[in-house]
């Protein structure tokens with residue numbers, strides 16, 4: 097699924113302002129994809145867009161809060177109109193809160209589920225008709241988490257939202273596999289981004305955002321006969337160990 101100059105391909109990345117989404121956007125630009133980028137912060141998005149354009153592709157910065165279905169709808173519509181289609185969706189935007197299940201603020205739970213799970217489901221629903229119409233294959237990459245495969249304490253809503261993403265991804269694959277769309281849930285352990293900045297773990301041992309981008313590249317470069325449906329990425333050395 098590598099893009100070439102004579103046949104343009106397009107990708108939409110949520111949460112592309114920084115961290116994992118930014119690294120994946122740059123990887124996609126390296127692969128020749130035109131990229132539509134969304135997040136709330138316009139300045140970070142413009143910066144990512146400039147970094148993508150340096151690889152000779154078009155980059156659209158589309159600031160939006162993707163928990164608002166109307167804003168999300170406009171992002172997908174603009175992307176598809178400007179690029180005349182869509183080949184790759186990267187559902188990456190997400191957030192994280194600490195909190196014990198007995199004391200957590202239910203509003204924080206709502207926000208995590210709205211962003212990490214429901215916005216991911218909505219953007220997939222909006223993008224799928226365009227992905228299914230794409231010639232030469234298409235892909236949906238979910239940036240889930242190791243917390244989508246195992247439970248951690250003090251993280252109940254995050255764990256629930258990411259288990260939801262992994263389950264959703266598996267079900268979407270069953271719905272679209274025969275029509276040539278790859279679907280993969282990428283499940284990283286700790287990655288050095290703003291989410292993990294203050295959690296007290298060893299940054300030197302964390303995965304880097306570019307490592308996640310390489311996993312995404314692997315999925316896109318896989319032959320059309322194969323789909324890596326889940327990729328688990330652990331830090332080699334445990335960042336919590338002293």
Ligand SMILES: NC(=O)c1ccc[n+]([C@@H]2O[C@H](COP(=O)([O-])OP(=O)(O)OC[C@H]3O[C@@H](n4cnc5c(N)ncnc54)[C@H](OP(=O)(O)O)[C@@H]3O)[C@@H](O)[C@H]2O)c1
Pocket residue numbers: 110111112113114115116117134135136137138140160161162163188189190191192211212239240241242283284285286287288289290291292
């Ligand atoms: N870092 C880790 O250790 C780790 C591990 C496993 C999985 N993940 C997952 O990886 C994904 C990316 O996380 P990250 O670590 O790269 O975090 P990050 O550096 O905080 O990046 C998150 C991105 O999402 C955007 N975003 C947040 N809320 C949004 C909203 N309501 N609407 C639109 N965009 C929004 C942010 O931009 P704005 O704030 O400007 O909107 C930012 O661009 C998340 O789904 C996270 O759960 C992270």
